[in-house]
Amino acid sequence: MSSIDVPLTKRGFGVTSRKDNWWVEPLVVFLGYMSFVVYATWAGMAGNNYLYTGGGADYLSPMYSPLLTETAPSWWPAFLPFSAAMLILPFPGGFRFTCYYYRGAYYKAFWADPISCSVGEPRNAYRGEKKFPLVFQNIHRYFLYFAIIFVFILLYDGYRALWFTGADGQKHFGIGVGSLVLILNPILLGMYTFGCHSFRHLIGGIKDVISASPARKAAYDCVSCLNRNHMKWAWISMFFVGFADLYVRMCAMGVWTDWRIL
Numbered sequence: 001m002s003s004i005d006v007p008l009t010k011r012g013f014g015v016t017s018r019k020d021n022w023w024v025e026p027l028v029v030f031l032g033y034m035s036f037v038v039y040a041t042w043a044g045m046a047g048n049n050y051l052y053t054g055g056g057a058d059y060l061s062p063m064y065s066p067l068l069t070e071t072a073p074s075w076w077p078a079f080l081p082f083s084a085a086m087l088i089l090p091f092p093g094g095f096r097f098t099c100y101y102y103r104g105a106y107y108k109a110f111w112a113d114p115i116s117c118s119v120g121e122p123r124n125a126y127r128g129e130k131k132f133p134l135v136f137q138n139i140h141r142y143f144l145y146f147a148i149i150f151v152f153i154l155l156y157d158g159y160r161a162l163w164f165t166g167a168d169g170q171k172h173f174g175i176g177v178g179s180l181v182l183i184l185n186p187i188l189l190g191m192y193t194f195g196c197h198s199f200r201h202l203i204g205g206i207k208d209v210i211s212a213s214p215a216r217k218a219a220y221d222c223v224s225c226l227n228r229n230h231m232k233w234a235w236i237s238m239f240f241v242g243f244a245d246l247y248v249r250m251c252a253m254g255v256w257t258d259w260r261i262l
Helices: 024-046 090-097 100-111 134-160 177-193 197-205 214-227 230-252
Strands: 163-165 171-173
Touching: 024 100, 024 230, 090 134, 100 230, 134 177, 134 197, 177 230, 197 214, 214 230
Parallel strands: none
Antiparallel strands: 163 171
């Protein structure tokens, strides 16, 4: 099918007849995303305080999991500073950056494309995602596979956070506040990941008559339920990842005390 550029009505950037505070939502999205991006970039580049072992705990920041290496591999460019998180973050970061919800949100908040309904844009034509670099947004479905793997890796980290090294050098079951944080984190990430539009299509969207497969229909309905709140889970899981890193970091720095519940 051929495509054409759709001309937009030239009305001047920000020009609108709307009387409501239409600019509030894109501003909040911009500030929310920027705060997370700034923190995640700093935390990912810091390269320290990502592991807390005080009181026998075994807490690993989700931004550094799985911890593949703590030293720069031989192939790492000498002119680039190294942090173990730099081997990890491109995968969940790529999943979020190409997410259908995030695209619509940051296109408006950062690029004003469009900034809001019935508000003038800083361009005269619609290009869509058919040209470089936005054509690469189509790899979202492949980032999904990595995101699913990371959910299970972080679930394992949450399980490890339930075992504390005692005075006898053996692992003993226990629950600290950090244990709950590291368990809740992958659960929230799973709510976001398994509500993904691509996952919904993978589960049942490719079927013409999904009702003919009862088990698949049930899974599709479950994913659809998560998908209806995809925006909510996107925001909650994003900020909770940052909080989980902050919690481990503050404990490792001795700023916060990890309370043992059990």
